[in-house]
Amino acid sequence: xxKEDIIAGIIFMGISIFLFIQTLxxxxxxxxxxxxSFWPQVILTLMVIFSIALIINGLTSRKTGxxxxxxxxxxxxxxxxPKSVWGILVTTLFVFFFKQLGYMxxxxxxxxxxxxxxxxxxxxxKLITSAIQSLLMLGMIYLIFDVFLKVNLPKGSFF
Amino acid sequence: MEFLRAFxxxxxxxxFLLLTSGVILGIVVGAIPGLTATLAISLLxxxxxxxSAIPALIxxxxxxxGGIYGGSITAILIRTPGTPGAAATALDxxxxxxxxxxxxxxxxxxxxxxxxxxxxxxxxxxxxxxxSSFALKFSSAEYFALAFFGLTIIFSVSGKSLLKGAVSGxxxxxxxxxxxxxxxxxxxxxxxxxxxxxxxxxxxxxxGLFAIAEVFRMFENPEExxxxxxxxxxxxLPTLKELKGLLGLYFKSGLIGTFIGALPGAGANVASFxxxxxxxRTSKTPEKFGTGMIEGxxxxxxxxxxxxxxxxxxxxxxxxxxxxxTAVLLGALTIQGLQPGPLxxxxxxxxxxxxxxxxxxxxxxxxxxxxxxxxFVARIATLKKTTLLPAIAIFALIGAxxxxxxxxxxxxxxxxxxxxxILEKYEFPVAPIALAIILGPLxxxxxxxxxxxxxxxxxxxxxRPISVILIALxxxxxxxxxxxxxxxAKRQINLSE
Numbered sequence: 001x002x003k004e005d006i007i008a009g010i011i012f013m014g015i016s017i018f019l020f021i022q023t024l025x026x027x028x029x030x031x032x033x034x035x036x037s038f039w040p041q042v043i044l045t046l047m048v049i050f051s052i053a054l055i056i057n058g059l060t061s062r063k064t065g066x067x068x069x070x071x072x073x074x075x076x077x078x079x080x081x082p083k084s085v086w087g088i089l090v091t092t093l094f095v096f097f098f099k100q101l102g103y104m105x106x107x108x109x110x111x112x113x114x115x116x117x118x119x120x121x122x123x124x125x126k127l128i129t130s131a132i133q134s135l136l137m138l139g140m141i142y143l144i145f146d147v148f149l150k151v152n153l154p155k156g157s158f159f
Numbered sequence: 160m161e162f163l164r165a166f167x168x169x170x171x172x173x174x175f176l177l178l179t180s181g182v183i184l185g186i187v188v189g190a191i192p193g194l195t196a197t198l199a200i201s202l203l204x205x206x207x208x209x210x211s212a213i214p215a216l217i218x219x220x221x222x223x224x225g226g227i228y229g230g231s232i233t234a235i236l237i238r239t240p241g242t243p244g245a246a247a248t249a250l251d252x253x254x255x256x257x258x259x260x261x262x263x264x265x266x267x268x269x270x271x272x273x274x275x276x277x278x279x280x281x282x283x284x285x286x287x288x289x290x291s292s293f294a295l296k297f298s299s300a301e302y303f304a305l306a307f308f309g310l311t312i313i314f315s316v317s318g319k320s321l322l323k324g325a326v327s328g329x330x331x332x333x334x335x336x337x338x339x340x341x342x343x344x345x346x347x348x349x350x351x352x353x354x355x356x357x358x359x360x361x362x363x364x365x366x367g368l369f370a371i372a373e374v375f376r377m378f379e380n381p382e383e384x385x386x387x388x389x390x391x392x393x394x395x396l397p398t399l400k401e402l403k404g405l406l407g408l409y410f411k412s413g414l415i416g417t418f419i420g421a422l423p424g425a426g427a428n429v430a431s432f433x434x435x436x437x438x439x440r441t442s443k444t445p446e447k448f449g450t451g452m453i454e455g456x457x458x459x460x461x462x463x464x465x466x467x468x469x470x471x472x473x474x475x476x477x478x479x480x481x482x483x484x485t486a487v488l489l490g491a492l493t494i495q496g497l498q499p500g501p502l503x504x505x506x507x508x509x510x511x512x513x514x515x516x517x518x519x520x521x522x523x524x525x526x527x528x529x530x531x532x533x534x535f536v537a538r539i540a541t542l543k544k545t546t547l548l549p550a551i552a553i554f555a556l557i558g559a560x561x562x563x564x565x566x567x568x569x570x571x572x573x574x575x576x577x578x579x580x581i582l583e584k585y586e587f588p589v590a591p592i593a594l595a596i597i598l599g600p601l602x603x604x605x606x607x608x609x610x611x612x613x614x615x616x617x618x619x620x621x622x623r624p625i626s627v628i629l630i631a632l633x634x635x636x637x638x639x640x641x642x643x644x645x646x647x648a649k650r651q652i653n654l655s656e
């Protein structure tokens with residue numbers, strides 16, 4: 001059994017059914033197959049079929065990897081959280097504070113945090129290096145987008 | 160005379176500078192393992208907004224040509240193909256480096272890429288107007304059949320699982336249906352978000368799927384650094400005698416690459432391996448392949464760069480992208496206000512001809528840059544990911560913002576980045592999503608227009624010869640892909656037993 005496929009199938013099916021119900025509210029056309037609901041309904045029906053196939057596939061296939069092998073226990077601390085999760089979290093925060101903090105501050109914090117999330121190395125020497133690296137990138141991006149491409153990067157509330 | 164004028168436009172200082180920087184950036188990004196030509200174009204698309212159509216498009220073509228070639232440098236010098244298309248190059252390229260002949264391999268790879276690229280560009284220039292004038296006769300029924308055929312490409316770019324590829328394709332079609340309906344103006348799936356009235360913007364979606372998702376994926380193993388170039392490289396420029404001996408192989412591999420490139424779903428990796436095995440099959444010493452045969456490098460590289468011209472044929476003439484790179488390029492054309500397809504050749508020959516000339520010149524620039532910069536590029540490609548990842552992430556995000564100076568676009572890029580990352584983590588490919596976002600609206604609009612014209616009579620799709628042929632080809636393509644996958648699965652079971 002492949003649990004991920006079953007879960008994915010259930011999620012996709014749930015979304016499809018929800019959206020299909022939404023299409024029932026779309027206006028009805030005079031000629032069958034020409035209204036705004038027809039195409040999404042075809043796609044959503046296909047999605048339900050594929051979701052069912054995914055669930056069946058998950059139920060019938062063998063899980064890849066050594067069966068019965070227990071996952072090694074990992075101590076729950078900052079380092080045990082996958083770096084990709086940190087990456088997504090930091091990027092999401094950057095996007096949501098981009099306008100408020102402005103380009104300069106938000107990008108500087110984003111870069112320095114991202115570099116240190118990758119390294120997990122908080123020695124002063126490394127922090128100074130990453131700060132210089134962030135400042136250089138910040139300046140380069142500013143030059144390219146604001147100066148050359150005339151993109152109006154947000155100034156934020158602090159400048 | 161018109162074509163000469165196109166060359167003069169390409170050689171205008173600003174255009175030539177943009178094309179050259181495109182080729183060099185493409186080579187550098189293509190050489191970095193894990194970063195593909197698709198990512199290079201997605202990342203550098205925002206650069207082209209402020210430019211008019213011709214400089215923007217020739218710069219992107221430069222990135223495309225450079226990006227496909229760049230993969231060979233690290234394949235030869237450190238046995239890590241920068242792009243999947245260069246995997247076959249590593250088979251003989253790296254053994255040559257170990258023998259101290261890395262320079263020779265680089266030289267042959269560069270000249271082979273040049274010959275393959277030029278040959279495919281010439282074929283594209285010759286064939287495209289013929290195909291586009293034929294496609295001008297298409298009505299909405301034929302356009303639907305064409306889009307339907309194009310959508311079957313999803314199966315070929317699905318990777319390991321056809322089912323998961325189909326799911327991804329359906330997600331893409333669903334995403335494309337968000338926003339104001341083009342025929343009966345009714346907002347679909349906008350849930351009161353006014354920004355979604357025009358649907359999901361293509362560019363931030365592409366940046367999210369191909370660049371940001373890739374950054375999140377690379378975060379999983381950021382300590383991974385590539386090997387350093389240790390071995391002696393030696394002389395790069397091949398001698399005339401060496402070139403003369405390889406010309407026939409360049410030509411044959413270039414033809415294979417162009418043909419494969421024009422087929423939907425079959426990209427540089429298929430072309431290079433096919434050409435490599437053809438070179439091995441016809442060699443007098445096939446047993447030496449894999450131990451450092453220069454013919455192996457030549458066959459693989461001429462074929463993978465020949466894919467560029469081939470892949471542009473269906474994209475430019477019919478508006479059907481054959482893979483992820485051409486899907487992004489198609490998006491770039493649309494952003495410039497140009498709709499790929501037969502009408503492009505009728506209404507915008509002033510753009511098309513410089514584009515053709517640009518592709519030829521890009522190959523020439525690639526030859527010169529490759530021969531002079533390859534070892535230096537290899538050093539950049541071995542930079543630590545700690546330096547690369549934040550730079551790619553910030554570039555992609557600000558690039559998405561720059562498309563309209565809108566935070567909404569940045570959020571879309573982030574959303575698609577997270578979606579792409581999660582889907583790929585569970586083995587759902589993302590290329591079908593991009594293809595479906597592009598082809599979905601064409602399929603829907605032409606399908607509904609054809610039905611409105613025929614007053615709901617479905618036989619309109621099965622009574623017009625071109626439409627019937629295209630629909631039959633679409634089903635044949637699905638059946639063939641299914642058959643190929645079943646045979647592959649059977650072989651795997653037999654092997655494991």
